[in-house]
Amino acid sequence: MRRDTAKLADAEFDLLVIGGGIYGLCSAWDAAQRGLKVALVERGDFCGATSSNSLKIVHGGLRYLQNLDFPRMRLAISERRTMQRIAPHLVEPLGCVMPVHRGGPFTRGRIALRTAMAINDLISAGRNRGLSEAQRLPHGRLISPREFRDHFPLAPAESLTGAAIWYDARMQNTERLALCFLHAAVDSGAQAANYLEVTNLLREDAASPGARAGASRVIGARVREVSSGEEFDVRAKLVLNTCGAWTDALLQDAGETPGDPVPQSVALNLVLKKPLVGEWALAIGERTLFFVGWRGRTLAGTAHFPLPHPLQPPVDGFPVTPEHVDTFLAEINRTYPAAAVTRDDVALVHGGLLPTEPEASTANGVTILRHHRVADHARSGGPEGLVSVHGVKWTTARAVAEQTIDLVSKKLGTPTADCRTAETVVPHGPDPLRYEDVAPGLLPGDSGVRGCDVVCAVRDEMARTLSDVVFRRTPLASAGDPGAAALQRCAVLVATELNWSPERVQEELAAVHKRLRAGLE
Numbered sequence: 001m002r003r004d005t006a007k008l009a010d011a012e013f014d015l016l017v018i019g020g021g022i023y024g025l026c027s028a029w030d031a032a033q034r035g036l037k038v039a040l041v042e043r044g045d046f047c048g049a050t051s052s053n054s055l056k057i058v059h060g061g062l063r064y065l066q067n068l069d070f071p072r073m074r075l076a077i078s079e080r081r082t083m084q085r086i087a088p089h090l091v092e093p094l095g096c097v098m099p100v101h102r103g104g105p106f107t108r109g110r111i112a113l114r115t116a117m118a119i120n121d122l123i124s125a126g127r128n129r130g131l132s133e134a135q136r137l138p139h140g141r142l143i144s145p146r147e148f149r150d151h152f153p154l155a156p157a158e159s160l161t162g163a164a165i166w167y168d169a170r171m172q173n174t175e176r177l178a179l180c181f182l183h184a185a186v187d188s189g190a191q192a193a194n195y196l197e198v199t200n201l202l203r204e205d206a207a208s209p210g211a212r213a214g215a216s217r218v219i220g221a222r223v224r225e226v227s228s229g230e231e232f233d234v235r236a237k238l239v240l241n242t243c244g245a246w247t248d249a250l251l252q253d254a255g256e257t258p259g260d261p262v263p264q265s266v267a268l269n270l271v272l273k274k275p276l277v278g279e280w281a282l283a284i285g286e287r288t289l290f291f292v293g294w295r296g297r298t299l300a301g302t303a304h305f306p307l308p309h310p311l312q313p314p315v316d317g318f319p320v321t322p323e324h325v326d327t328f329l330a331e332i333n334r335t336y337p338a339a340a341v342t343r344d345d346v347a348l349v350h351g352g353l354l355p356t357e358p359e360a361s362t363a364n365g366v367t368i369l370r371h372h373r374v375a376d377h378a379r380s381g382g383p384e385g386l387v388s389v390h391g392v393k394w395t396t397a398r399a400v401a402e403q404t405i406d407l408v409s410k411k412l413g414t415p416t417a418d419c420r421t422a423e424t425v426v427p428h429g430p431d432p433l434r435y436e437d438v439a440p441g442l443l444p445g446d447s448g449v450r451g452c453d454v455v456c457a458v459r460d461e462m463a464r465t466l467s468d469v470v471f472r473r474t475p476l477a478s479a480g481d482p483g484a485a486a487l488q489r490c491a492v493l494v495a496t497e498l499n500w501s502p503e504r505v506q507e508e509l510a511a512v513h514k515r516l517r518a519g520l521e
Contacts, residue, residue: 001186001430003193003462005225009232013039013191015408016220016236018198018250020044021051023391024242025181026401026421031408032188033424034416039234040185041196041223043246045468047178048194050244050352051394052472055269055290055301057281058083058091058169058395060124063288065116070123072371077124079396080169082422084135089428090177093137094170094292095280099148102159113164114142120166140166151280154338165280170292174394175472179461180426187427195226195464198250202233203383218385227464238408241388245353251377251388262373262390264353265366266319268328268519269301271348271479276300276339285335295479297347303328304366307353320351320519347480349519355390368392372400374407387411398422432456439493444485449476454490458497466491466508467515481516 020042061076117140220235355369439451457463457473470477
C-alpha cells in the first residue's frame, strides 16, 4: 500500500471520498469492492482525528432499550456480529457489568435489569450466528454481590444487591482496525493518500436531463500537498464528503450552505495508568461511565462538552482542554471514589468532535446525534454530484457506508455488484518481518514494537510523520509515553526512511511529546 499521488491526478474516478476516518474508509472499501473506481484523500492522517477517540467497545445497543428503539438495537447487534466476523483478530467478546444498589433508580433495579437482559437476549437471538467458538457471546444474567466484589473490589459497594452482566465486544486497536479497512479498500482497487487537503470543489454546469436551470455539478476537488504546497485536481463523477466534524465546514468553504447544519461537541476519553478493572468492563454512575481494562491500564469515558461555535470547529489543534479533563476527573472520583485519580494518573487524553442534536446542545448538556445522516445535496437545492455523511458510531460505520454507496451507485446509474463488506474478512496488512534484516530487534521498553514494524509503517502503510508511526501504525505510544529511548530509536528509523534532517527529527519528537501532553497542560 504505497502513496502515489500521480495516480490520483492522472485519472477520472467514479467516486472521490474526502475524509479518511472510519466512515470514509468503510465507504471507499465498499465502493471499490462493488467495482467502482475510487479515490480517497485525507487532510491529515488516516483515522487521525475523532475516529481514533474510542472506548474500544463495539456496543450492541442495550442502552436503546430505554427508549424502546428496537430498530437501532437490532442494527447495532447485527453490526457487532459483523465486526466480530470480519475482524476476529482485532475484535473479541467483552463482559460489561452494571451494579444494582438498594434505593437506586427503578431502571437500574434488579427487576428492570433482569427484564432488560431477557429482552436483549431475545432480540439478539442470532448474535452468535456464523461466529467461532471464541467469539460467541453468552446470555446476560444477574450476579451476586459477592461475585461483583470479587471482580471489582474497589468499586462502590454500599447497599449493593447484585449486578447485571451482558456481553458486547472490544476492539483491541481501533487504529489498526481502521487501517485494515484501508488495506481492504486499496486491495479492491481504490487509490488513497493522506496529507492531501481539499482547497475547493470543482464544478461545471449540470447538463443532465431534468437538471435545474442554473444548477452546477461537482466533478472533483482541488487538493494541496500539505508538505510541499503543490496543488492538483482529482476528478470524479461524484464526491462523497465524510469529513466528520468538518463536513459542514467543507461545504461552507466550497460556497455551499449546509441544508441542516449539525452542531458539534467535544468528546473525551482518558487512558488511566491505574488498572481499576479486570477482564470485565464496569458501567456505573448516574450518567453511566464505562471503565474498560486495556493494555494493563483503564479506559474511562465518555465525557461530552458543548462546543461554543458548532459550525466552526477548530480545524487544527486538540479540542480537549485541561479544564475539560479536570471536570471529567472530578466526575470519575465522585462516581468511583476509590479511583482517586488526578492529572498525574492520566497516561493519555483521547479527544474528538461528535455531531449533536441541535435542540439539546446547550450549556447544560449534550445529546449526541441519534441517527446518522446521508445527504444528497441536489435534493435540497445544492449541486449535483455531492453527497455528505454525518456519522456517530464506530459500531455502525460499515452499515452506514453500505447505505451511502447504495445511493452513490443509484446516482451514478452504473450497475455494480452487491455489497459484500459484511461477509469479507479484512486483511491483516503487510508482514513487517520482511524488513527484519533492515531493522532487527525490539525497540527499548516493553511495548513489543519491533524495528521492522516501524520500517513497514513507512514503506507499506503511508506513515509520513513520527506521530503516524507511534500513535496509529504501531501501539508504541497509543497508551501513553513509552519512554525517551523508544521514541528516539523510532525517530531514527523513520528519519532514515524519509531522509529527515536532524532538525526535522527534533521537530517530530516535539510534536509527539506535545500530543502526549495534549489536554493536560
